[in-house]
Amino acid sequence: MGDFVRARRDSIQPEQLGLPDHGRRRAPGLRRSDLATRAGISVEYLTRIEQGRDRNPSLSVVNAIADALSLSIADRTHLHHLAKITGGACAGMRRPAPPDRTVRPGALAALRLLEPGIAVLTNGLGDVLAHTTGFALLTAGSGLLDADAPNLTRYVFTDPRARSFFPDWDAVADEQAFALWTGPSRDAVEWFSTDLAHTAGPEFTRRLHLHTPPPAGTLRIHHPSGHDLRLDRENLDLSADAQRVTLYLPADEATADTLARLQADEPRTPHLRLVA
Known part of the structure; x- marks a missing residue:
């Protein structure tokens, strides 16, 4: 999951998201601080996710990162899949029974x-x-x-x-x-x-x-x-x-x-x- 987030961040140029270009930088793509700000999380937390040191992001955090990266439907689906198999919020949880559709x-x-x-x-x-x-x-x-x-x-x-x-x-x-x-x-x-x-x-x-x-x-x-x-x-x-x-x-x-x-x-x- 961390590798996927980092790869997508590196593939995005700031101007694609309407962000100012801060000039030359050591790595290509979007700055980690810019992504963290857009997702509403701390840079430290995003760093832990990208480095695989935090394997339990909540669904709201996963959705926030997907929104911040402007992921396509396919990439968004893949990110949720990675969050599950890496030990994220959905791992180990069984899908609950659907709500009762019976009408009295x-x-x-x-x-x-x-x-x-x-x-x-x-x-x-x-x-x-x-x-x-x-x-x-x-x-x-x-x-x-x-x-x-x-x-x-x-x-x-x-x-x-x-x-x-x-x-x-x-x-x-x-x-x-x-x-x-x-x-x-x-x-x-x-x-x-x-x-x-x-x-x-x-x-x-x-x-x-x-x-x-x-x-x-x-x-x-x-x-x-x-x-x-x-x-x-x-x-x-x-x-x-x-x-x-x-x-x-x-x-x-x-x-x-x-x-x-x-x-x-x-x-x-x-x-x-x-x-x-």
Whole structure:
């Protein structure tokens, strides 16, 4: 792991990362002090990692180094692999059981009462477990529900269509990353975050340990049909199940009229969709 970090540091020129060139130096590439500053760790700690004297960096440190080096997805994945086999934070740990995706009949009955409104039931990892036809209409064409096991957090950070669907993408990304702190279990969140970090990169990892709750506000959506919508959200926590129902309500008359027209254009019999 230390050899890999040092090799990547030596292969990067300061100007590639927008850093000033300090002139001639004994070794090529990025200075150790510059990398340490970008990663938010001490030079001494980085030196121990590169020399193999510290074989237990935490996942947050591994992610911080990957972000500081602007690693590609392939290199980021390899760094996590090296951290495991060298004795890092993941070594010796078994992948925890995935969170329970079972939805109680009572929760489904409550969600069914919200038809044909816009509502979705998720767990703390962002897995979409059930939704109304109104939610399917709202997200049609966005790609959110395309996967066999759709996940809102993964969609926000890895699907390019999310940035068009959510005009205020940064605010939505902050919300999804912060929501992981209320996940079903710390182990499950840790493994989910590690897996997602490989493909999501620094946009995800730099938000992971921000403990400031993002401000709640009106959600703006650019519907693939070309309509711009403004929605308020009401959350109903099912604390016993570590799940949540989110209800989306029109924030203005223009949005209400647009949603009514969209529903009129695609008449259907309300049918609750169970994903779990």
